[in-house]
Amino acid sequence: MKTFAKLGLAAAAIALPSLGLAQDEAVAAAVPTDSVFILNTLLFLIGGFLVFFMACGFAMLEAGLVRSKNVAMQLTKNVMLFGLASIFYYLIGYNLMYPLGSWAVDGVLSGVWGPGVLEAVGVTAETADDYGYASTGSDFFFQLMFCAATASIVSGTLAERIKLWPFMIFTIILTSIIYPITASWTWGGGFVGEAGFSDFAGSTIVHSVGGWAALTGAIILGPRLGRYVDGKVMAFPGSNLSLATLGTFILWLGWFGFNGGSQLAMGSVGDVADVSRIFSNTNTAAAGGAVAAAILTQLMYKKVDLTMVLNGALAGLVSITAEPLTPTLGAATIIGAIGGILVVFTVPLLDKLKIDDVVGAIPVHLVCGIWGTIAVVFTNDGASLGSQIYGIVVIGGATVIASAVVWFLLKAIVGIRVSEEDEIAGLDMAELGMEAYPEFSKG
Numbered sequence: 001m002k003t004f005a006k007l008g009l010a011a012a013a014i015a016l017p018s019l020g021l022a023q024d025e026a027v028a029a030a031v032p033t034d035s036v037f038i039l040n041t042l043l044f045l046i047g048g049f050l051v052f053f054m055a056c057g058f059a060m061l062e063a064g065l066v067r068s069k070n071v072a073m074q075l076t077k078n079v080m081l082f083g084l085a086s087i088f089y090y091l092i093g094y095n096l097m098y099p100l101g102s103w104a105v106d107g108v109l110s111g112v113w114g115p116g117v118l119e120a121v122g123v124t125a126e127t128a129d130d131y132g133y134a135s136t137g138s139d140f141f142f143q144l145m146f147c148a149a150t151a152s153i154v155s156g157t158l159a160e161r162i163k164l165w166p167f168m169i170f171t172i173i174l175t176s177i178i179y180p181i182t183a184s185w186t187w188g189g190g191f192v193g194e195a196g197f198s199d200f201a202g203s204t205i206v207h208s209v210g211g212w213a214a215l216t217g218a219i220i221l222g223p224r225l226g227r228y229v230d231g232k233v234m235a236f237p238g239s240n241l242s243l244a245t246l247g248t249f250i251l252w253l254g255w256f257g258f259n260g261g262s263q264l265a266m267g268s269v270g271d272v273a274d275v276s277r278i279f280s281n282t283n284t285a286a287a288g289g290a291v292a293a294a295i296l297t298q299l300m301y302k303k304v305d306l307t308m309v310l311n312g313a314l315a316g317l318v319s320i321t322a323e324p325l326t327p328t329l330g331a332a333t334i335i336g337a338i339g340g341i342l343v344v345f346t347v348p349l350l351d352k353l354k355i356d357d358v359v360g361a362i363p364v365h366l367v368c369g370i371w372g373t374i375a376v377v378f379t380n381d382g383a384s385l386g387s388q389i390y391g392i393v394v395i396g397g398a399t400v401i402a403s404a405v406v407w408f409l410l411k412a413i414v415g416i417r418v419s420e421e422d423e424i425a426g427l428d429m430a431e432l433g434m435e436a437y438p439e440f441s442k443g
Contacts, residue, residue, distance in 0.1 A: 036267030037134060041318045042140035047261020050254045051145035055082050057250030058152040062159060063436070064244030065307065065359045069426025070160045071239055071436035077155050080168055085148035085175040091115050093139055093147060093180035098188050116140050132404035133265065142261055146206050148260075150179045153210025156359030158217050160236075161224050161423050164431045169215070170406055178402045179209055182395045197391030203322035203372035204392055207216070210368025212399040215355070220407045221416060222351040223356030225423050233351045236358075239437075241306055250311040252286050255317045259324040278324045282317065285324075285336030289316020292340035300344070308347070311360045312340030318365055319372035328377040335375050339368040370396075 036402040063071045067259035075437050094116035151171045152203055158167065199205050226234055238244060259282045265271040293312025297305040316336025320327070327335060346363035355362070376383045410416050417423075422430030429435060 003135040004225075010131040023342055035329060036265075039169065039266040040134035040264070041138040043261055043263070043266035044134055044142040047257035048138070048142040048145050048258025049168035051149065051261070052254075053143070054145075054149055054251050054254030054258065055152060057247045057254055058149075058156070059247070059254075060243045060250060061310070062156040062246030063358055064247060065238040066159045067236060067426070068239035068437050068440060069435070071428065071429055072224040072432055072434055073164065073427035074155065074159055075079075075436065076432060077164065077167060078152060080164075081151045081155060081171045082148050084168060084171050085145050085151050088172050088176035089144050089180070090140075094143065096177065097143065097180035097184045097238050099184065114429040133267070146183075146202060146258075147175050147179055150206050150210040150213075151175050153207065153361050153365045153428045154214045154217060157214035157357045157361045159358040160427065162217075162221060163414075163416055163418055164427075166410045166414055169410060169414075170213075170403075173406050174213055178213070178406075179206075182209055182398055185395065186391065192391045192394055194391055196384055196387035198376050198380060198388065199322050199373060199391065200376075201259045201321045202326060203318060203369040204395055207318045207321065207365040208369035208373070208392065208396060209364055211364075211369055211439070212396050213403040214357070215362050215366060216400050216403040217407050217416075218355050218357055218362070220404070220411060224358075225356055225420060227356050228351070228354050233348075238307070244307070244310055248313055251314060252283075252317065254364075255282055255286070255321075259321055265327070274325055280329060281324045281327055282320055285316040285320035285332045285339070286317070286331050288315045288333035288336030289313050289319065289340030289343075291408055292316075292337035292358075293344050296341055296344045307360070308344055311343045311347075314335050314364045315331060315339035315368040319375065321369075322372040323376040323380050323383075331379055335372065335378075338375075339371055343370055 046270065055078060062074040062078065066074050092115075151174055154170070154174070155167070183202075186197055186199055186205055187193070195229065202340055224236065227233070238270070256279050258276045260275045263271060263275045263278060266275060290309050290313035293308045294304045297303070297308045317340045319335050319339030320332055324332070327375050343360065343363040346367050347357075347360055350357055350362060357363070370392055373388050374385070376388055378387050418427060418430060427436075
């Protein structure tokens with residue numbers, strides 16, 4: 001009996017691997033065919049709400065870097081621009097950006113200009129194929145977050161001297177027309193993408209567009225009163241560097257959704273591995289930018305400048321956004337570090353040109369957006385320098401022209417700058433009739 005028992009155990013041991021294999025095959029067969037649809041949709045939603053949290057980051061960063069008499073105004077602008085972007089991207093922008101697979105202008109002429117439409121209620125595994133590789137709702141939500149982020153970039157540059165409602169009107173046009181059309185030229189299957197231009201998550205398509213719009217507005221609006229006096233740059237310290245630091249960390253966190261979600265797929269082992277790689281490269285690029293900015297300001301000014309370090313981290317994030325997948329960790333760190341260095345040199349250059357950028361958005365989002373787009377060619381063999389420069393010039397040129405037209409029209413029709421008295425008093429009281437820090441007010 002003992003012999004038979006031993007033989008039985010041996011036979012069972014031999015059979016276990018095959019039984020396990022059969023079980024694995026049964027489990028694999030039981031996996032729903034719509035699992036890829038579910039996982040992709042989940043990536044869009046998770047990435048989307050992380051990018052949404054970046055709105056909080058922009059608000060905190062700007063609130064910390066403006067003077068206390070303008071904090072409530074910046075917070076109001078950030079909430080309102082997100083609301084307006086949400087509405088007008090739905091009404092106009094989404095279908096302009098993704099015109100049923102055709103280029104935006106063709107789409108407009110074909111009647112695609114109109115509000116976005118989500119999938120019907122009650123999608124099933126059988127009907128999911130009608131909506132592509134992810135739900136329409138998750139795609140709309142994810143893309144909307146990028147659109148709103150573009151407008152947030154403009155807000156900080158023009159702080160402390162722009163009227164509220166003209167800025168809101170510009171936001172409507174930027175988020176419903178300018179950004180969707182220029183983005184459609186690459187992400188919507190347009191001619192810039194067909195020319196070989198590569199921008200994984202939007203160093204140019206999102207960040208440089210916001211930066212170009214901000215630069216154009218800053219030049220037309222002019223600097224803050226007393227900023228440049230007799231050839232000297234007068235320092236206007238921010239109200240709360242703790243808030244600015246918090247905002248930077250929130251933006252850093254949100255960027256994992258910004259770049260990781262742009263993989264646009266999570267339905268395979270390869271996709272999940274790529275998302276993980278993107279997260280790691282995104283993080284180390286930010287680290288490289290922050291450390292490089294700290295070292296450089298220590299060398300140049302004998303002291304580390306916190307605001308430069310914060311913008312250095314953001315510069316690294318913008319720099320890696322155009323291609324966060326293909327670099328090694330070392331390459332991503334270097335790409336981010338160069339972005340941090342560029343910020344430190346660009347901030348004083350703008351001051352020499354008397355271009356007043358309150359939060360440093362132009363160096364971070366425009367200059368490093370350009371750098372990041374060019375840096376794609378160093379790690380992605382499929383990109384060419386000519387195509388990258390072509391995309392930068394075409395998208396940038398269109399944004400500058402369109403933004404200038406809108407800013408000049410607003411200036412001529414309603415005016416875009418507050419009066420000198422209101423600017424001196426602060427936009428919180430002049431435009432809103434309230435203060436963010438009433439306990440610190442005089443009298």
